[in-house]
Amino acid sequence: MQTTFKRIAAALLISLSLGLSGTAMAQAIAPINVNSADEELLAELPGIGPSRATAIIEEREANGAFENADDLTRVNGIGPATVDRMRDQIKFEE
Template structure:
């Protein structure tokens, strides 16, 4: 019985390692342009939900386009830690 569990566990670990090495779990995605994205797309960013996505859109409509990740701190509820988490996932073309 113990030997069977060890074999099952080994097979599970092996299959998981194949998934990691093939890039199935870690995919490269294009950065999200915060100056043109809609609320649904913005909500996919780490630390940004629907209400903060709406706040990003309101901020850019009121005060103009964002030029860098640090500009996102203009939005209420987005601080330096949130900016750092999404820095590599955002773009700023107009």
């Protein structure tokens, strides 16, 4: 009984460790260029789902490239708090 418990506990610890290492790896990924990224990539940003990703693309096509993070507030539904959550995960190149 104790052996079974130890095996289950070990498996859970391994799973947890692998899950946490995946999170750390995700944070090491290069920032997303909001001026060229597609909907799928933009939707990965915190606070941005498919509908806001589409709105970002529509805004940049209608009114030009974003020059900085604060320009994203031009998009309906994106405010300063959302911008602050993703500020270190985005870049602005044309």
